Amino acid sequence: MNLDLSPEEQAFRDEVRAFLRDNLTDDLKRGQRRTTSMYPEPETSGPWQQALYRQGWLVPLWPQEWGGTGWSAVQRFIFESECALAGAPLVHPMGVRLVGPVILRFGSEEQKRRYLPRILSGEDYWCQGFSEPGAGSDLASLKMRAIADGDDYILNGSKIWTTHAHHANMMFALVRTSTEGKRQEGISFLLIDMNTPGIEVRPIATIAGDHDVNEVFFTDVRVPRANRIGAENAGWECAKYLLEFERGAGIFSGRLRSQLKRVGDAIAQLKVEGVDVREQTHLVARLGEVCADLDCFEMLELRIMGALLPGQSPGAVSSVLKLRASRMKQAIAELGVEVLGPEALRWCSGEDESDSLLPLLVPDYLNSRAYTIFGGAAEVQLTIIAKSVLEA
Numbered sequence: 001m002n003l004d005l006s007p008e009e010q011a012f013r014d015e016v017r018a019f020l021r022d023n024l025t026d027d028l029k030r031g032q033r034r035t036t037s038m039y040p041e042p043e044t045s046g047p048w049q050q051a052l053y054r055q056g057w058l059v060p061l062w063p064q065e066w067g068g069t070g071w072s073a074v075q076r077f078i079f080e081s082e083c084a085l086a087g088a089p090l091v092h093p094m095g096v097r098l099v100g101p102v103i104l105r106f107g108s109e110e111q112k113r114r115y116l117p118r119i120l121s122g123e124d125y126w127c128q129g130f131s132e133p134g135a136g137s138d139l140a141s142l143k144m145r146a147i148a149d150g151d152d153y154i155l156n157g158s159k160i161w162t163t164h165a166h167h168a169n170m171m172f173a174l175v176r177t178s179t180e181g182k183r184q185e186g187i188s189f190l191l192i193d194m195n196t197p198g199i200e201v202r203p204i205a206t207i208a209g210d211h212d213v214n215e216v217f218f219t220d221v222r223v224p225r226a227n228r229i230g231a232e233n234a235g236w237e238c239a240k241y242l243l244e245f246e247r248g249a250g251i252f253s254g255r256l257r258s259q260l261k262r263v264g265d266a267i268a269q270l271k272v273e274g275v276d277v278r279e280q281t282h283l284v285a286r287l288g289e290v291c292a293d294l295d296c297f298e299m300l301e302l303r304i305m306g307a308l309l310p311g312q313s314p315g316a317v318s319s320v321l322k323l324r325a326s327r328m329k330q331a332i333a334e335l336g337v338e339v340l341g342p343e344a345l346r347w348c349s350g351e352d353e354s355d356s357l358l359p360l361l362v363p364d365y366l367n368s369r370a371y372t373i374f375g376g377a378a379e380v381q382l383t384i385i386a387k388s389v390l391e392a
């Protein structure tokens, strides 16, 4: 594999670097740096989304007529890696990466014209209402009912683990519109205005002390039938398509590399405080292993990123990326806590407002446990990968 960039690709990389120099403020970098949970808060992700939108670089995976960039896979890789290494915030993915592609593929022209521009401008902040108390890995067992009544559906039931529902004004959700036949054939995909009467959002505190996830309760909530994407009872197709983007349409290696750099910076900071981790040979060896794994992961991503172009479905590739990236994320976070050693106790309050990295390592580790659960648990990804090999 030739890893050299062509002169045009080098020029593109310089253009990205210049954009980052001009637009990525210290405040935005700090907001991302202090984020130990999945996504930064809207005050960090929002302004960055606006900057990318103004530049026309927000949605590389969308068709150009709707704001896509028309980039090659290599350009996309360069862009994502440069953003990650510069410390740019993650854009909240629920609109641009999850519901956007579903509306593009399954939505009517009217729905595209109504929702896509609002996703791009950031006017709508989305959350995902898929999981329920009895429906996670076995998503098809979801029970939240939507009963047709005139031009509306009436919704009753609840969703759980809904990331950033407390910030969102819109939810895309799977609801049960039929209890007949196969479970998958009684599900519809609905867009719900979170300000509709009858919706209650209750926070769930995580072990790291963050408020990221919520329970959402629906009592006699009226949602226009016009807000359904695709046909009634055909929501499972939308869900499967969306999950491919949720699992692995991102490019992760740059983000993992910047997380690893954080561990390196922590080692340097500890040395200043008189703790020289470099004398602990088992940790140095572990660091070497993680670096080698990350190089391998980057090669894997470079090889398969051709499957991540606009108009293509990532397919089972997304499960491979999700599985490897989440395990790498956990390995790096574990290394961070090992580096702290007994010092971890001193730093685990998470209350520190200084720019020190050390208080972030324990919350980062605790939150990293979720990476092999959300978006489909690791065991579920393994089953998808095994099936795709066995059926080939």
Ligand SMILES: Cc1cc2nc3c(=O)[nH]c(=O)nc-3n(C[C@H](O)[C@H](O)[C@H](O)COP(=O)(O)OP(=O)(O)OC[C@H]3O[C@@H](n4cnc5c(N)ncnc54)[C@H](O)[C@@H]3O)c2cc1C
Residues within 6 Å of the ligand: 127, 128, 129, 130, 131, 132, 133, 134, 135, 136, 137, 138, 160, 161, 162, 163, 164, 213, 370, 373, 374, 375, 376, 377, 378, 379, 380, 383
């Ligand atoms: C931080 C976080 C954020 C989330 N955000 C959202 C969100 O915004 N919206 C949303 O809808 N959901 C969200 N989720 C929910 C997430 O998608 C589910 O937690 C996930 O699908 C697992 O479902 P579950 O929690 O019900 O666990 P279960 O499905 O009960 O699984 C429990 C354990 O059993 C194992 N298991 C289950 N089935 C199998 C199988 N077939 N083969 C082998 N092992 C199996 C799993 O691997 C897991 O270890 C989030 C979860 C987390 C942790």
